Amino acid sequence: MTYENFKDKLNKKVFGEDLNYEILLTVIQNPKRYIGIFRITNAKTKLIQNVTQSCEIKFGDFIEEILTEYIRDMGYSNLDKNIGVDESGNRLSADQIFQKDDTIYLIEQKIRDDHDSTKKRGQYGNLIKKIKTLKKQYPKYRIIASMWFSDDSLKKNRKYYLEQIEHNTDEQVEICIFYGKELFESIFKRMDIWNELVSHLQKHKQERSQEILNVPDFDTSKEIKMALFKVKNDYPKLIKKLLSDMPDYVELRKELFPMQQNLKELYNAESIAH
DSSP states (O other): HHHHHHHHHHHHHHTTTTTHHHHHHHHHHHHGOOOOOOOOSOOOHHHHHHHHHHHHHHHHHHHHHHHHHHHHTTTTEEESSSEEEEEOEEEEOEEEEEEEEEEEEEEESSSSSSHHHHHHHHHHHHHHHHHHHHHHOOTTTEEEEEEEOOOOTTTHHHHHHHHHHTTOOOTEEEEEETTHHHHHHIIIIIHHHHHHHHHHHHHHHHHHHTOOOOOOOOOTTTHHHHHHHHHHHOOHHHHHHTOOOOHHHHHHHHHHSOOOOOHHHHHHHHHHOO
16 A cells, blocks of 8 residues: 555644544533533633544544555455344444455454453453354354554553463464454564554654644634534534533633634524524
8 A cells, every 4th residue: 555545644634624623512412521621621712622632533534444444455255244132132233344365354443451450350350251243143154353453552451361262162263362463463464564554653743743733713713613613514413502501601711712813604594594
């Protein structure tokens, strides 16, 4: 995959035009997260935190999507990621599910292994549920199920996962845990793919190294004005709340729209509509 193609996919996924819309929607839906005397930071600072968290989540989604593409390019057959339901009827979805010859491969991936006790048990429990579901769907196939943490700098729960893997006695199922390049060494045997992925990420990070993540000014920016009108079209009741006399929204407007430049256009649009 060329670097330009990789960069375009990453930027669209993580920093796409919908980011401002999503943040604005979150603000209007949850005003109490941004206002009140028991918040040491102001609403704008809280917004920066939200944008950062959103980008981290979207980056994890991007790594899943790009690995799916690499799996296809390496000659495996990607299967439907909606793999069925567990014993309680809950729908199960795999991060990666693919086939080659008589083997079904399952990969559950996270960026880093830094989970607390509850999350690590839940993640391994979910892996076992998915293995059981796949065994029912593919009774004649061998299953190789892996947990992959792409960032190998943290291995907080490695001992726990290895201890749990030792309990597996099913000869038709192999369970593995991998960090960083180990997945490409052991499963794919394609270190060139791992090296390309790392190289593209390093180059992208270097290109953006001088950028400072920020949120467009809610009061005056064109980006937020466009997002406001998109919310108005998609969720007109939310805009009515934003422009209402409800105390939470009055305070929210004081924090984020002190000059009300963008809001004035919304007021006018609302007046014309009625």
